[in-house]
Amino acid sequence: MQGSLSPPKPKNKIPMFHTETEMALMQRAIELALKAQAAGEVPVGALIALNGEVIGEGWNRPILAHDPTAHAEIEALREAGRQVQNYRLVGATLFVTLEPCVMCMGAISHARIQRVIYGAPDPKRGAAGSALQLADADFLNHRVEVTGGLYGEACSNLLLDFFRARRSTSSVRSSEI
Ligand code: ZN
Numbered sequence: 001m002q003g004s005l006s007p008p009k010p011k012n013k014i015p016m017f018h019t020e021t022e023m024a025l026m027q028r029a030i031e032l033a034l035k036a037q038a039a040g041e042v043p044v045g046a047l048i049a050l051n052g053e054v055i056g057e058g059w060n061r062p063i064l065a066h067d068p069t070a071h072a073e074i075e076a077l078r079e080a081g082r083q084v085q086n087y088r089l090v091g092a093t094l095f096v097t098l099e100p101c102v103m104c105m106g107a108i109s110h111a112r113i114q115r116v117i118y119g120a121p122d123p124k125r126g127a128a129g130s131a132l133q134l135a136d137a138d139f140l141n142h143r144v145e146v147t148g149g150l151y152g153e154a155c156s157n158l159l160l161d162f163f164r165a166r167r168s169t170s171s172v173r174s175s176e177i
Contacts, residue, residue: 046072046096056080073104099126105134119155
């Protein structure tokens with residue numbers, strides 16, 4: 001289904017410059033998003049790769065963790081920091097199924113992440129170019145390369161299906177993301 005967005009999109013939306021490894025890593029991030037979904041959390045997954053190795057994974061779990069900061073990216077950053085015993089993850093790439101929010105872009109900047117590859121854009125709260133651009137904000141003192149849209153439709157459909165299902169059983173605010 002193409003949805004209500006226009007104009008019609010080409011079938012293959014994956015930019016040509018994504019490598020097979022990057023595609024596989026985003027598929028893994030989607031698997032992590034499904035873990036969040038299985039737990040009743042908004043389905044967002046993230047992982048961090050450094051030198052061809054995954055050093056941190058996470059999925060959205062603020063409700064179960066009683067932690068407003070427990071977004072997928074933050075969870076992955078915490079694990080990666082522990083893994084390499086360094087709060088700075090210079091040269092690392094963060095994969096996430098949804099465009100990061102303000103909080104996560106701040107943390108990504110503190111961690112000195114080199115590159116962010118996200119799936120679905122978040123027009124309302126995305127802070128990597130959609131609602132706000134923090135990837136190259138001067139006051140953050142760190143520039144992050146950002147690429148969006150890798151498996152964007154799949155990532156977006158995860159969220160749409162989740163909220164559609166939730167709406168049919170109970171009321172939910174999209175601000176839970
Ligand atoms: Zn976030």
